[in-house]
Amino acid sequence: MVVILKNHADKDKVENLTNWLQSQKLMINEVKGEYQTILGLIGDTSRVDIDLIQSLDIVEDVKRISEPYKCANRNFHPDDTVIDVEGYKIGGGNFQFFAGPCSVESREQIIGIAKEVKAAGANILRGGAFKPRTSPYAFQGMRAEGLELLLEAKKATGMPIVTEIMDASHIPLFENVDIIQVGARNMQNFELLKELGHLDKPIFLKRGLSSTLQELLMSAEYIMAGGNEKVILCERGIRTFETATRNTLDISAVPLLKEKSHLPVVVDPSHASGIARLVEPMAYAAAACGADGLMIEVHNDPAKALCDGPQALTPPQFAKVVKGVENIRNHIK
Amino acid sequence: MVVILKNHADKDKVENLTNWLQSQKLMINEVKGEYQTILGLIGDTSRVDIDLIQSLDIVEDVKRISEPYKCANRNFHPDDTVIDVEGYKIGGGNFQFFAGPCSVESREQIIGIAKEVKAAGANILRGGAFKPRTSPYAFQGMRAEGLELLLEAKKATGMPIVTEIMDASHIPLFENVDIIQVGARNMQNFELLKELGHLDKPIFLKRGLSSTLQELLMSAEYIMAGGNEKVILCERGIRTFETATRNTLDISAVPLLKEKSHLPVVVDPSHASGIARLVEPMAYAAAACGADGLMIEVHNDPAKALCDGPQALTPPQFAKVVKGVENIRNHIK
């Protein structure tokens, strides 16, 4: 961390600051220039509140040089985290398909799709029970009943399940869920993240629509700082000026997140574009640049899906994507 | 709502669709062109799930013509909503200053600032007890204890208080709070919004960092659909490519929100730019274009604030803003 002091800053205040910084176990090197004095802080600055220092009236500017997250930081944990979900491994060279419908709609539907995506090559079943919808008048999901149906589909197929949580008070309902998903709109619901940090269960953390990669990693840090180190990061498209797609898939997030962090990185091409016919090429792009998995919406009758239908694949389309991704993965090794 | 059907769409499916739309009490006018058929839907389309129609395989595109919100819509409620908070009115030509520190830090601090901002012209005291911070290592607020101190400051000064809620489970703690604030990061925390819809208490709803005006109004609709019509909208800056300011104040949101909705619109120039010396000009801009109030961070010692310090004004700076705003408001009437 570099602290740039204001010209003619009060000497006593500067001394107070340097004393305080040293009490935080930081070493300080001072560069005195004609117009500016720069303090170079050396040590673990991840727990230093940058806003606090910025607010001092003797400070012109503060610039971080190292990252403000530690648990999620590859510098401190060079080896890939591998998350094991009932024998299916994610990360560290292990690739998984998370597939299923946008929403759970009925027992028949979810068990039917589960069987189809399993046959096509998916190992983990996705399906929304609690649905975050922009409009209060849109279908809000089957909620607790939907969770029950997902567990039935797990029993019928042996597939572990991943499904979204929308409020910390619902955690008890998710006791038998294998992976808890935090949606893009809740990526900075810090009270929820803290509670999830006390569980011993993988958390599938989706990037917020306008969150930077650093903010995503800080949200992972919230969970990990509580003791739960099983976090799966998910790139699902960001909000930009472009209107041709619902969101813009930030494909460079994949290699960058894997460089900065040891956590597995999964791509959701269905939500990233909101257009079913882009799922196949985006899945190939994600696999080609090193993603650890793909979350893909699959529906046995996309035209009838109660939400997000236009982005869902049919099971045969999904099977084609699985084969294409396996081909690409075999040839980039 | 206009539904554009695909070329050569299956006739039976089209008939199914038109029957279903009519069952939703919508009138349909059909335009048959050489290449496309267009269905014009007339009636209350605010409760129609656009995604559901979009997902049908016979549908090329769906375009909304009227807005998907109803309770918040000025078309259906032409008169300004006026919210009365212990005798202080917001909206309908009534202007209020919401002022106070970013965070409650101590009894002495919050009562001291409350007295100063009241003397300077503020009627409503703001102060954070629960603080959403990007880093788990940053100060998270005094939480329940902070709420107690705010209530003491209210007793000492007679000022009603506004403070942020971060989780629906905290609602009982907010029983004596006058206005509950929903922060930008929770604007689409729909479970929280639904719970707030069951209260009889004003909700101060901040626009999300990358939320459109329509999404802000849909979040207001979540609260209002539950029965709570006392919603105050707040523009506090959006995330753009520009890095000179923390966020970009979208000043055109003020007249646009007031045109589309009958709800009061308040501007927060402190968070919008994150730079204290921009608060005064941004406050004047907001007043000049018709805002119903301003939320401004004030600190008796900005250099010591535990968070967001660089954007807080001193009480004398705040007093200057209050006078300037009153001048402008007197001369645009």
Add this chain to the structure above:
Amino acid sequence: MVVILKNHADKDKVENLTNWLQSQKLMINEVKGEYQTILGLIGDTSRVDIDLIQSLDIVEDVKRISEPYKCANRNFHPDDTVIDVEGYKIGGGNFQFFAGPCSVESREQIIGIAKEVKAAGANILRGGAFKPRTSPYAFQGMRAEGLELLLEAKKATGMPIVTEIMDASHIPLFENVDIIQVGARNMQNFELLKELGHLDKPIFLKRGLSSTLQELLMSAEYIMAGGNEKVILCERGIRTFETATRNTLDISAVPLLKEKSHLPVVVDPSHASGIARLVEPMAYAAAACGADGLMIEVHNDPAKALCDGPQALTPPQFAKVVKGVENIRNHIK
């Protein structure tokens, strides 16, 4: 400028770098930490190519502390630049209205509007002769003939004129134009900027749709580095995710540009939102926060304008804005 060297950087290469930096008349202060060495550069770094240093394999990162522009920088020119256009002053407390139609369409039209906007309080006539249009099939302006008609309108009313140039080869046609405008799409047409730098004529430089304030000032620097110091900066809205307005007016650009630079700052509320009924409130906001002028589209028959019609005011609407702005300016002094 702060250069952060890589851990274990080659000593000889570091010495080469420091020698070269010293040859650029920069003083260097070195901070050696356990993991990193930081070089603080003191002196005029505005002419240092940051990319060149960044590219060295011994360099981890480079951060600018002072701004990379000098002619446009208020630090080096504390007094406001005042530009005199045939007796009408812009900047330094002098406020001007630039008004007129989007496009010049006929002699009758441009002289008619000129008279009307002059009567309403405008001093400088705007009108497009060369029109940048997204579609090659849209009206491209009357071009050279339009310039002739603008000069006739000047003769008829005594108003100096401002009009847009689209290519450096057209400069001779602009000999009698009083102020040459560079449009948003050409803000980084560097060949054009260089040529305009050799003229002795004010340049009205519009901010690009996705240009940062620093890039705008760097484009001003291109013109000023050539010797032409008469640059007027114009905020006209930036491209964001919001679709309710054509662009998002970045109102904080006004005080920020005036803080960073001594050049006058004008706001164009017509293009910023693309909606005529937002021009009045946006004009008031701009005046309230310190703009030096307003560029406003006015049309005697907005419904017939050949381009950009929906954002133009009628002369009576414009006259109302002039009075409102004068009121506000009288009361913020």
Add this chain to the structure above:
Amino acid sequence: MVVILKNHADKDKVENLTNWLQSQKLMINEVKGEYQTILGLIGDTSRVDIDLIQSLDIVEDVKRISEPYKCANRNFHPDDTVIDVEGYKIGGGNFQFFAGPCSVESREQIIGIAKEVKAAGANILRGGAFKPRTSPYAFQGMRAEGLELLLEAKKATGMPIVTEIMDASHIPLFENVDIIQVGARNMQNFELLKELGHLDKPIFLKRGLSSTLQELLMSAEYIMAGGNEKVILCERGIRTFETATRNTLDISAVPLLKEKSHLPVVVDPSHASGIARLVEPMAYAAAACGADGLMIEVHNDPAKALCDGPQALTPPQFAKVVKGVENIRNHIK
């Protein structure tokens, strides 16, 4: 195109409008609702000026249903355009590498790199002679002399060359250049595009930093409307809120552009991220999702490059990318 008329629009004005539309060879279907009348226009609307119609006071809104470009539109030209450059084909299943340094710096440098990239698998040599730089103080390229050196490199290696033009007046200098590049900052330099439309030479058109795909296609249309149908589209990253990369590669642009247009689509992973170590994964992503080529910066001594160094690969790194891309392309067929 759908025109939504205002409630109670003047009947005579509506008749004038419908007569005019019919004179443009458009068929009109009218839907009269209780509150709104909708005109559905059928025929070639690509040449209709949407702004003109929008500006009429009887019009509430206008929505395009078909695209406003025709020459570049795949609907009217279903087969892929294949561009032949001295025997090297681009598009229609033919893939090319465009490689070379950011800037031409010397004869030795450009011929040296040309030989190395050719040996590694590139067929077309890139190199900047005219350089658009944000700062007037940064290296501006060798200009005309740089073009001469590129032609020498062509003679020495047989590789056709692609290089950027910055002003229409330079066209004569580009007579022997094989492909003329239009940079991102000039994508809407319409005067330049029109001039390039009169040449019989491929144009390599880079997407603007904040241009939509539709705007890119409209700029291609400017060139094609002039008669030059040899346009190569290039995705090179867009400007977003994310600061971890210089720009955000919009990978979904590849399949979307190929769906909307018959023109070849090339990706520039070097400029998209500005980070050399992301070039390899981004190149693989681009190849995996169907790009027709890659433009990659290669430098024999990246640490010495006069500009954009941090994003250039060494020849061995480039050779690895070529092999990886070929592997992927073999396995997605």
